[in-house]
Amino acid sequence: MTKVVGKPLKRKEDPKLITGNGQFTDDIKLTGMLYMAVKRSQHAHARIKRISVDAALKLPGVVAVYTGKDVQDKIKPIRSIWLVPGCDLIAKDRVPLAVDKVNYTGEAVAVVIAESRYLASDALDLIDVVYEELPAVVHQEAAIEGSAPVIYNDVPGNVAFTWKAGEVPEEVFANAEVVVKQRFYEQRVAANPMETRGAVAQYNPGSGELTLWCTSQNPHIHRLQYSEALGISETKLRIIAPDVGGGFGAKIAVYTEEALAAFAAMDLKQPVKWIEDRQEHFLATSHARDQVITTELAGTKDGKILAIRTRNVASLGAYLSTMGAGVPTIDFGLMVTGAYTIPYAQAETIGVYTNTTPTDAYRGAGKPEASYQIERIVSLFAEKIGMDPVEVRRKNLVQKGSFPYTNPMGCNYDSGDYQKVLEQALEAAGYAGLRKEQEEARKNGRLLGIGISTYVELCGLGPSAVAGAIGFGGGLYENCTVRVHPSGKVTVLTGASPHGQGEGTTFAQVVAEKFGIPIEDVELFHGDTHMISMGWGTYGSRTTPVAGGALAIAADRVIEKAIKIAAHELEVSPEELKFEDGAFMVKGDPDKKRTFKEIAWSANNAWNLPAGVEPALEGQCFFDPPDFVYPFGAHICVVEVDPDTGVVDLKKYVSVDDVGRILNPLIVEGQVHGGLAQGIGQALWEQTVYSEKGQLLSGTFMDYAMPKAKFFPMIESSFVESPSPVNPLGAKGVGETGTTAAPSAVVNAVMDALKPYGVVDLEMPLTPEKVWKAIQKGRAVK
Amino acid sequence: MRIEYSYTFDLPKDTVWRYIQDDRVLRSSLPGCQTFEEMPSGIYAAELGLNTGPVKGLFSAEVQQVDQIPPTYYRLLVKGKGKPGEIDAVADMILEEAEEAEGGTKITCVAEIEVTGVLASVGQRVMVGVAKVILGQFFKAAEKEMQNEI
Amino acid sequence: MTKKWNVEVKVNGRVKRAEVEPRLLLVHLLRDEFNLTGTHIGCDTSQCGACTVMMDGKAVKSCTVLAVQADGAEIQTVEGLGTVDQLHPIQAGFWEKHGLQCGFCTPGIMMAVNGLLQDNLNPSEAEIRDALDGVICRCTGYQFIVKAVQQAAETIRNSQQQSQVVPAEGGSV
Secondary structure, eight states: OOOOTTOOOOOTTHHHHHTTOOOBGGGOOOTTOEEEEEEEOSSSSEEEEEEEOHHHHHSTTEEEEEEHHHHTTTSOOBOOSBOOTTSOOOOOOBOSSOSSEEOSTTOEEEEEEESSHHHHHHHHTTOEEEEEEOOOOOSHHHHTSTTSOOSOTTSGGGEEEEEEEOOOOHHHHHTOSEEEEEEEEEEEEEOOOSSOOEEEEEEETTTTEEEEEEOOSOHHHHHHHHHHHHTOOTTTEEEEOOBOOOOTTTTTSOOSHHHHHHHHHHHHTSOEEEEOOHHHHHHHSOEEEEEEEEEEEEEOTTSOEEEEEEEEEEEEESSOOTTTTTIIIIIHHTTTTTTBOOSEEEEEEEEEEOSSOOBOOOTTTTHHHHHHHHHHHHHHHHHHHTOOHHHHHHHHBOOTTOOSEEOTTSOEEOOOOHHHHHHHHHHHHTHHHHHHHHHHHHHTTOEEEEEEEEEEOOBSOOOHHHHHHTTBSSOOOEEEEEEEOTTSOEEEEESSOOSSSOHHHHHHHHHHHHHTOOGGGEEEEESBTTTSOSOOOSOTTOIIIIIHHHHHHHHHHHHHHHHHHHHHHHTSOGGGEEEETTEEEETTEEEEEEEHHHHHHHHHHOSSOOTTOOSSEEEEEEEOOSSOBOOEEEEEEEEEEOTTTOOEEEEEEEEEEEOBSOSOHHHHHHHHHHHHHHHHHHHHTOOOOBOTTSOBSOOSTTTSOOOOGGGOOOEEEEEOOOOOTTSTTOBOOOTTHHHHHHHHHHHHHHHHHTGGGTOOOOOSSOOHHHHHHHHHHHHHHO | OEEEEEEEESSOHHHHHHHHTOHHHHHHHSTTEEEEEEOTTSOEEEEEEEEETTEEEEEEEEEEEEEEETTTEEEEEEEEEETTEEEEEEEEEEEEEOSSSTTOEEEEEEEEEEEOHHHHHTTHHHHHHHHHHHHHHHHHHHHHHHHHHO | OOOOEEEEEEETTEEEEEEEOTTOBHHHIIIIISOOTTSOOOOSSSOSOTTEEEETTEEEETTSSBGGGGTTOEEEOGGGTOOSSSOOHHHHHHHHTTOOSSOSSHHHHHHHHHHHHHHOSSOOHHHHHHHGGGOOOSSSOSHHHHHHHHHHHHHHHHHHHHHSOOOTTOOOO
16 A cells, blocks of 8 residues: 555535535525525624615515614624623624614625525615714724724723733843834734635425535534524524535634524524625625834844734724724734744733724634734844844754754744755755845846744644643544544544635545555545534644644544454454554464455344454543644845836745644645745735725625735745654644735845835735835835 | 815806706706705705716705805705715815806815715715716706706 | 526536526526525625536626526536535635535635636635635635645646646646
């Protein structure tokens, strides 16, 4: 049996997807199905004076219209599940439909149920909502000023919480040889999976069972929340995440529309479908980032970093989304020192309600923000002391041999050789040559820039005890069942819920190798709360480290049991057997053996089992990892800026990542590319923009700059593998590396290019206009 | 957003001043105007059927003309509401003798416009263009009406 | 009630009929009436290209074509490109080179690629990236899509060369 783990196998998921046989939520069609459309607020902040639905109800084909008043006693608000402790958090939950007041443009005020999606949409126009406009607060820094309008009377100054971690003694900054301070704005962006959100709800009035197909990254969390909101027992609520067309964090959050579709299906006793259109998606699906981060670094003239102090003013939007409070606090604050040995750190985050769409996780969730500020400030520090940014990093990176390294916030970086990764990246990029080329280019007036990012991120969420301590309303273990059928074929069930990450293949590789069977014999099943024991879903780069851990242990449990059965059949003791290449062989007498397939049959027919061994062959594991995992990497970006137009040309991008043990290099590289496209997208193009009055101005793909194929050069990626000690597979997670590393690598490169003009910092995205203006300003100063 | 638009009437300033705020002229020259009535408050209530780009469908509007300085200036306040969203506009209307056409009058409209709904999320990008088209239609029709009146 | 129109289209080689509202989009005709759900909808402003199909031999975004405009037309969707047992070289390329992750945009992107390869069987990397300007993929970062297209082009070129009788002088392909 050849080894399959670590091989670049093509994916088992693909044949159905490339032939148009995937089944996404909108592909589900049920007899008698009705369609839901959502009437949304046109104002960012307004009182609802009156809603007239009569004209809509009169439209032939319209079955029902529900307003906030109709459902307020029937659907409970959706709670945020991450109530960060110790920060006086005031959580404002999403209500199913606004009743008295709308708090952001796009907030749902009514829903129409009709016989077709076109009719439902027509009927929206016939609903008349009369508003009394109120002044809106859009930007978080304005929102916390005393004069700002207040969104909630019981939230003074719009401040939802003030969170603090770590402490830097005042004398560290007072006595420091060098202090660098910079304000960074992590602009608001949208995850924008290509499949928008959607739901199909079917109710059986006889059994009282409700099935809800929806676009979810974590169906068990959706069940937990909707079961509470709708007052349905978990035994009667079946959440199914069918094929899901990307999530990137936006499909973690538990929203209200899916609950409304479920409610309507129960109320009308007919299936109801709701599919968000892209404009709705921009308005109603969580946004991300939107944090104003001020960072101070204290250091020595010879390049040692002594302390980091941050203040993050984060916009939560109008309601506290599912993980809205955790992202800018725990996810951000614990990682502010990055990959460096810095003795002191202090992080403060102020969570602010604004009249905008709620913010929540987006690929990286807090870690890209943490990485951005540290990687930018370290480069500014290097600049200030006149040292090469690579040299400063070399001096401060966590040293090989000091793992696990505990950072000032208490995070235990698991394993690695950060210097080796950095040197490999420098080598791959030809760093020394690049600096020479830059020098030449500058002589000719060309603006060549080189940017470096040496990031580390907290992934593989995580130990459940920590989840409890940080206020996460659930566990963070994961579950896998490895079920061996009589034929020897294997079904793996997991509580994680992949939607493009390829675990259907990588998990099959692990099982195939462990059992010595063909990968074709293994199928992964996920995304159905009726079929799968408790699980917590796919996000935070946790599927391979945590669910994969459960998988490895569950598979080992199968082998353990199979050995007993094989030994019994071969009339030897289990200790006398070895299991290799799919066969249980007597040590020293390899002809005396049973194949895995034979034992699968024996175990399942149970004709002749050893005493005390139960029939069937199935292993299950709930794996609660002892700690988080910490992928590390060094990325180098080379840009050339056109001084006449401000256009940034991405010339080269080199990534070297240590994501632990790699199960499938093809899939891992794909994850890196995808993350990088989004990270580079944030650095250069993407931004969610509101008008001063809270109107969303980037509400379509015409206005929101989604990265296109021709924006990118070929990415040069490679890997270093340092297995993580905290899970059986040694995996560290790879999904979020690109979004964590790229923004600072790209911005550092552009700032390096603009150095001749004295530009210190520009806010992302670095659009040609912004860059051009900075050049003009620099010219004027010159 | 801010827009600036000028139109030159082939009519003297006094004539333009006299008729540009006249409700009969407005009624027949506002694009797609279906009703135009003065309310007791002095505000006009209008219904306009518009069809230019995203500004599509029936809009109910309140139109108010204030701060007149004859014959050179007045301020126009428009609040409109339609399916695709709401429009809130404050426009300064400036009348001057046209330089290029003798005996003509140049009217310049400098407006600050706020929109909501689909008009904001989808229409914003094209709103300036749309507003100019609508203003152009209005002034052209108004000029024709004025010529009929005199 | 709006008057309904009869449309007849040949989809993936089979004639199909439906009675539709004049405003019905081709993509909804394919998905909702004909149950060809391989064609997806990713936006509402014709930017993302998830709904791309071939109409009379040209790649079109089926969210910007009315069903009535497609009356009498020949349509090819992803379901007509190839089957699991007999993949089209484009499908095989996407599989081999990991040109997809969530797979939602993939059918539309493959149809757009089909349009490209009809006109140019030897596209450069820049030409491929240019041809992908009308589609959006959020998962892959496009690099493996580019590789997939290169592989597909090569497969098609090779199969055409094999199936051609090579002229004495070599000739041009």
